[in-house]
Amino acid sequence: MFVMDIKKRDAATRLKLYARLLKRKRNILTRALALMAMAGLLSALAYRNETLTYESHVQDLKLNTTIEMVEVRERIKNNLISRVFALNELATIIGQNPTLNATEFNIKALDFVLGNPDVKFIEAAPDMVASMVFPKSGNEDVLGTSYRDRPEHLPKVLAALRTGETVMSGPIELSSEDRTLILRTPVFTPAPAGKRNPWGVLSVVLDYDKFFNKLGIAEYEQGFDILIHEDYAGHGQDGDVLLGDGAVLEADPIFLDLNLPFGTWELAATTDGGWPPHLPNYIIRTISYSLVILACVIAFGLVLRLYDKRRESDRLLSVGIEALEHGFVMFDADRRLVAFNKRYKEIAGGSGMVRIGARYEDIVKANLRLGLIPDAVGREEEWYEKWSQRLEIEVTDNEQILADGTFIRAYDRAMDCGAVVGLRIDVSDLKIAQREAEAANRAKTEFMGVLSHELRTPLTIILGHARLAQNIVKMPVYSKLIAEIEKHPEISAEIMPILDEVVTKFATMTRSIENSGNQLYTLISEILDFAKIESGTLAMEFDQTTVPSLVETVVEQMRPMVEHKGLKLEVSAVNCDINVDAKRIQQVLINLIGNATKFTEQGTISVIAKSSPGGVTFEVKDSGIGIPEDQLESVFEAFHQVDSTSSRKHNGTGLGLAISRDIAIAHNGELTAQSVLGQGSTFTMTLPRNAAPQLEDNSDETWKDKEEHQTLAA
Incomplete structure (x- = not known):
């Protein structure tokens, strides 16, 4: 009997495997047919576009030929x-x-x-x-x-x-x-x-x-x-x-x-020789079309694959939700129940209340009537009004006490689409750990909020203008067009202003892309540098250089930005040698000058490099808004923002000064700040003449080991 049961189970298993294999083959065949159809459609579109382009090219040649023959x-x-x-x-x-x-x-x-x-x-x-x-x-x-x-x-x-x-x-x-x-x-x-x-x-x-x-x-x-x-x-x-x-x-x-x-x-x-049978660059265009079609087919294949994975993920999510020890619930944009697991049903109102299509308001008020929320006892209506208002703008979080004395953390969050996702977690044995986790979570949430705010806007601009940003005036076809127009002065006066307007528009788009791209690049670079500092992998390449070369390179790079804002840039640099990582020190100076420009509306920015006992001191002064005295040290903390709200005027991740101080410390130097609110700030970086680490030949000490002696994060 036992052997028969084993055989039945093996047969059922083989049947399931066969059905799964058959389904997989059917999906592969369907995907292949879809890819072939898409490739055919794109090829037809490419052929049609090439045909129209060729016809337009021949028409242009006929027009030019007609103009020339009129003269003949x-x-x-x-x-x-x-x-x-x-x-x-x-x-x-x-x-x-x-x-x-x-x-x-x-x-x-x-x-x-x-x-x-x-x-x-x-x-x-x-x-x-x-x-x-x-x-x-x-x-x-x-x-x-x-x-x-x-x-x-x-x-x-x-x-x-x-x-x-x-x-x-x-x-x-x-x-x-x-x-x-x-x-x-x-x-x-x-x-x-x-x-x-x-x-x-x-x-x-x-x-x-x-x-x-x-x-x-x-x-x-x-x-x-x-x-x-x-x-x-x-x-x-x-x-x-x-x-x-x-x-x-x-x-x-x-x-x-x-x-x-x-x-x-x-x-x-x-x-000469008749009208050309093809466009001048038809081979390159054919190759380009082929590559684009191939890329689109590959991308479409990836989308199909992602779609299959998404469906599988949805299935696994459904299984996973049911496997949770905690209660899980989801409401749609109309605040009606669309998904939940058995644990949630046990916690929130019993089987009669929790059902697909039930209203969020009805379930919460049922919990209030049962006295499951200690803070709401005796003021249920008032509590619900405040809860609803909070839910529209932030995450709502409270504790519930079940009849058996179990503490449940009720966690509901309104999504951008209006849906609500909720968790009901048993926190009886984890309340203390949860408080600590909340502090860390708040820091992480604030960081992610700031980072998301800073990256979203430039990224949107870059994606919106990327396909339009082309340096038209340097393209051979533009020069050819100008030459052809100049051959016909009777039409050039009418066409050139329109062409200049188009070029100006494209130049404006290109500048927008460049500015946003530079901003996004800086933000990502800061995050990467900070990650390297945290992991102890920030590399330093020390070399002999001169102070004027360090300062002049940075000043020439930053001068357009400073002067574009209407500020005056004053520079003074002592002529002496210094052994540093030139790129990292320039990174610090760029960050300091950039911050000074950002927070200064009018006046002067001064960059001063002068000798100090055994080293060189770099000062960046501005006449900007200044920093409150109680935040002078906090500005060097990672992710710190004097104004950390999402609507702040000045953008940034709060990593620049933290990275700059770590770079200064890595050079056995320091970075300090002085400021008077409303009058300006001065950031001072002091470095030794020879900042390279001196390691003995017989020492096993690594750069990362030396961080304890140098108080480094990297």
Whole structure:
């Protein structure tokens, strides 16, 4: 029978273990799926953000390209229009004098050539036969040619005569290194009734390369792919290509219309090589996104793990509450019972009163009616009113006496959320020990209250501004932005004030973060230093240095803070050597000057280092509020505050002076204070010239052992 019971218990145990293992595997699978879903979502968001950023980048490039191409368009347009006007003027002169000879033609053509150095020659073709050319030298083969025999030029010539407008052809390659542009304008002679008779065609042949070099187009071609072509019907390569390669049209270029007197042309352009397929730093951005996603997934995994631990902790808490020997109770924000254990039920009112949903007020008044609270007998209503008022602002604590004479300490505390947590502890044998513990607990509570008050505000500021604090003006993208804006003076005057305002805002945030971070760093450093002092692990590194170097380093560091408050800083330092831990002594001086600045609203702060018999004396004087005489020694006690309330004006943990005195003692010196309330204070640190501990070689004495001889805490 006994063996069977053992087997049953073993089977039940194995079943529980199997169920627990199955539950654990199910939790792991659920967590893995959640992490995969989160990684997918973050990846999609990152891809979408990268796509939008890339599109915005391309749009910016297109805008910049458009701005640059407007300049190119205007240069070409203005140059060609001026050429057409000059050519029409020459054509008008010829039309009014259709019988002019070659000499007269050369005189007229000379002025045109002198004003346009990129002109190769000018040709006059009455009745579409070239009969005059200037300059003639080198162009003799042009004379006598008929456009009727040149089909490659005839359509343009006929178009000019038909429309009466100037036309352009080109570029025409005369050889591998010789390209030309040809402007042709029709020449008409007057006729009766206001009609015009066609005389012929006047043609100007331009050197293609000189024409574009004169316009400065080459400098744009270094950064852009440019196409200028004749456009008969929208965006299409239907006519002559003046500049560039038609492949530009396949790269989604920007388009600008180029309206010229001889037709509609179009300018298309992209950046050199087309628009970039990626952002300039897309590899780094991809790596950054991957790292961020990985960090988020890891963090989410930790949150899930913490959540599981939280659920397990809640279960263990429930078990632990029930296992307590003391009574435990919790009320929600509406002061209704939400949790308790059996011990509390025994102590507070019996089973009929203690139940989930019961009101806190009803339970306490039931205890009053039963006479369980000695201090409230005979004045129950008055006692309850005071108890309720105290509970709103602090912990309530009283003793109860049960029917069997057991002393119970009733401890209730209102939480920030309005809930109330209570303990009912049997203190019959622990009342004396409890009084001692209360004193220690009060000291600890005051310390934690002060520490919490001092750390909360700077920490909140740091967390709120950490992601915004960036030194924008030193970033390459900022310099690039400024350079791009300065290239366009027509918009810089409007944009720069807005940009300066943004930079100023970020600078203000950065200063706020820096100030709060420095404050938080100082507080934490003081706590760590004090912990090292308490544990005997505060290290000292003694070295030979000079008094001026000690003082000047600290003064230069603290001067901005002092002068920012409108105070005057006076410094006087004797020139002599001293063997100390320079960083620790500077820490003391920084603390003393910082305190002097903190508690001084106007006047002067003096830092004086002078020789004393066998040593050096450092004095820090201020004209501040002073210290009451009965607290001059107390200010060197750990955690002591002259004003220790949470609403005090001056912040601090109360550790700075305690640490400073311990550092001075560690140097075989001392730190003292003198003060007159309302007039100022003087803190004096006296150190020997050689403060390093002198240990004999055959001694087993350690630095910590020497603290008894030096009265050190570290």
